[in-house]
Amino acid sequence: MSTGKKVDPKDPIWRAASVNDIDAVTRLAEIIHPTLPERPDVFAEKLALFASGCYVLVRHEEVIGYGLSHPWNLNSIPPLDSFLKGIPGDADCLYVHDVAVLPEVRGYGSAERYVDLMVECACKIDVDFLGLVSVYSTQRLWARYGFEVANGSELDMKLRSYGPTAKYMIRNLKSP
Numbered sequence: 041m042s043t044g045k046k047v048d049p050k051d052p053i054w055r056a057a058s059v060n061d062i063d064a065v066t067r068l069a070e071i072i073h074p075t076l077p078e079r080p081d082v083f084a085e086k087l088a089l090f091a092s093g094c095y096v097l098v099r100h101e102e103v104i105g106y107g108l109s110h111p112w113n114l115n116s117i118p119p120l121d122s123f124l125k126g127i128p129g130d131a132d133c134l135y136v137h138d139v140a141v142l143p144e145v146r147g148y149g150s151a152e153r154y155v156d157l158m159v160e161c162a163c164k165i166d167v168d169f170l171g172l173v174s175v176y177s178t179q180r181l182w183a184r185y186g187f188e189v190a191n192g193s194e195l196d197m198k199l200r201s202y203g204p205t206a207k208y209m210i211r212n213l214k215s216p
């Protein structure tokens with residue numbers, strides 16, 4: 041799904057993340073998510089388990105954002121700051137763990153382009169859904185990119201560690 045924004049050559053670009061980016065991702069997470077802290081090793085594990093879902097946003101070679109995703113089971117939410125310990129053999133969705141962009145470079149369509157990358161990735165690993173937990177009232181933003189809120193009491197309990205506005209959202213890639 042694309043909202044048709046033009047891509048300017050000066051816009052920030054997504055590139056594949058590497059272990060050399062872990063420090064930068066940790067620093068950005070501390071700035072952008074001060075109330076949802078995660079250990080650097082938890083980021084590093086995601087990169088080790090599923091590098092195809094891990095990107096950093098760069099402008100003039102500076103890392104100004106990141107996106108982390110991994111295959112997972114639909115309607116299941118990994119707790120924050122915890123190790124995945126592996127990718128489920130029966131994964132049926134690509135779970136977008138986090139997309140974070142520094143405030144001064146928001147509004148360039150970076151979240152939209154990361155979602156497009158993850159749609160491609162989901163197709164490659166043959167899963168039909170993207171899932172994520174929307175925080176800080178970003179529900180409207182994700183709805184624009186094709187995600188819908190999924191409700192359920194079990195989900196609601198698991199969402200507690202993500203803050204009061206958190207919602208589990210799904211994008212069905214088979215929907216027109």
Ligand SMILES: CC(C)(COP(=O)(O)OP(=O)(O)OC[C@H]1O[C@@H](n2cnc3c(N)ncnc32)[C@H](O)[C@@H]1OP(=O)(O)O)[C@@H](O)C(=O)NCCC(=O)NCCS
Binds near residue numbers: 072
């Ligand atoms: C969510 C986030 C990654 C979006 O990054 P971005 O590069 O600005 O995203 P895009 O440029 O693709 O989309 C921006 C659009 O979303 C809107 N938007 C951004 N944050 C929003 C929010 N919290 N609530 C509602 N709309 C929001 C902007 O107004 C903009 O709309 P416009 O194009 O009409 O001006 C960024 O705002 C961010 O890092 N937020 C803090 C971390 C966070 O909440 N991450 C999501 C975790 S699920």
